Amino acid sequence: MTAAAAGPPDHVRAGFGVSSSSAEPLRARIEETGSTEATAEHPRTWKLGDLVLQRVDDSGRAAWLASGIEQVQTTGVRLARPVRSSDGRWVLSGWSASRFVAGTPAARPHDIIIAGEAFHRGVAGLAEPRVLRARLDPVGWADRLAWGELSPAERSLHPIDQGEVARRIGDLEAGRTDVSLPSQLIHAELRRGVLFAGDALPAVVDIEPFWRPSVWASAIVVVDSIVSDGAPTEVLGLGERYGQWRELVRRALLFRLALAVCGPTPEPAALVPLLVAVDRLGPALG
Known part of the structure; x- marks a missing residue:
């Protein structure tokens, strides 16, 4: 068994005060993470006792997010509260920790949107951080393509070679109009980041942070x-x-199209239903 497959290394477990010797990969929560690391063989999210340890792609972004989530109060949802290491850090050797919250994702778009609204009300007071500006990792690149913020040089970082995808992206971009809604911290992956457990309040986990209008998160759902x-x-x-x-x-469709072909884990199988969705929704977008 490789070190990745065995879960967080010993010094990370010790740093977060983990007493459990067993590490359980949370497979339901590693679907569609957009990371080459997030596979059944090399999951990035592990449950150890009452904590969840997760490998992070950007330590600065993860630390800012944890410090912000620590402060907020929400009603209508449970939050996976971040946990500091024994020396006060939010990120230790590329790993972050949070309290475990029970639940599983479900195909309940209305309930997911309601939970997302509750979460976004709770975090609306957070100030915009520098770490969320001008992201050029693949997920950030797809976001900025959707919002028309890429320079020609930045756009060339991830050429879109698939003809059908390029055509639909061009059509969607041609119809894009200005958005005047205020931006705030949002969770852009609510479909996999809202968990349901019986009669308990929905739980919000695995926040994919962007600084956009909160309604965009609902559009992605x-x-x-x-x-x-x-x-x-x-x-x-x-x-x-x-x-x-x-x-x-429209911008949610652009985001998913760009991410499907240019993300860390390109998803050719996801392209067919995505292209069909563009064709079905296109006439309604004007």
Whole structure:
């Protein structure tokens, strides 16, 4: 068994005060993480006793997020609260820790959106950090493509060679209009980051942080529900009460298209339902 497959190294476990000798990979939470590390053989998220240890891609971003989440109070959702190491650090040798919260993801787009709204209300007061500006990791690159913020040089970092994908991205970009909604910290992966457990409040975990309008996170949920869960296009109506909703759905489609072909783990199998979703939703976007 490799070190990665055995879970966090001993000094990381000791640093976070883990007494449990057994490490359980949380497979339900490593789906679609967008990381080459997140496979069944090399999971990045492990349960040890009442803690969850997770490898992080950016220590600065993870530390800022943990310090912010430590301060917030939410109603309507449970949070996986971050835990410091014994010497006060949020990240130790590329690992972060949080309290374990029970639950599993579920294809419940309306409930996911409601949980996301509760989370976003709780974190709305956090100030924008520098670590979320101008991200150029693949996930950040896909976000900035969706929002039309890439320079020509930055765009060339991840050429989109697939003809059908490039055409649809071009069509979506051509119809893009300005968004005037305020930005804040959002969780861009609510479909896999909201857990349900019986009658308990939904839990929010594994935050993928961006500084965007909170409604965009709901738009991503709708796109994911159609693409990955086979939801009917009528699910688009879940966000009609929001301002500029359909423009945000457009940007959610752009985000998923870019990430599917340019992310850390390109997902060719995900392209077919995604392209179908673009074709089905396109006429409704104007």
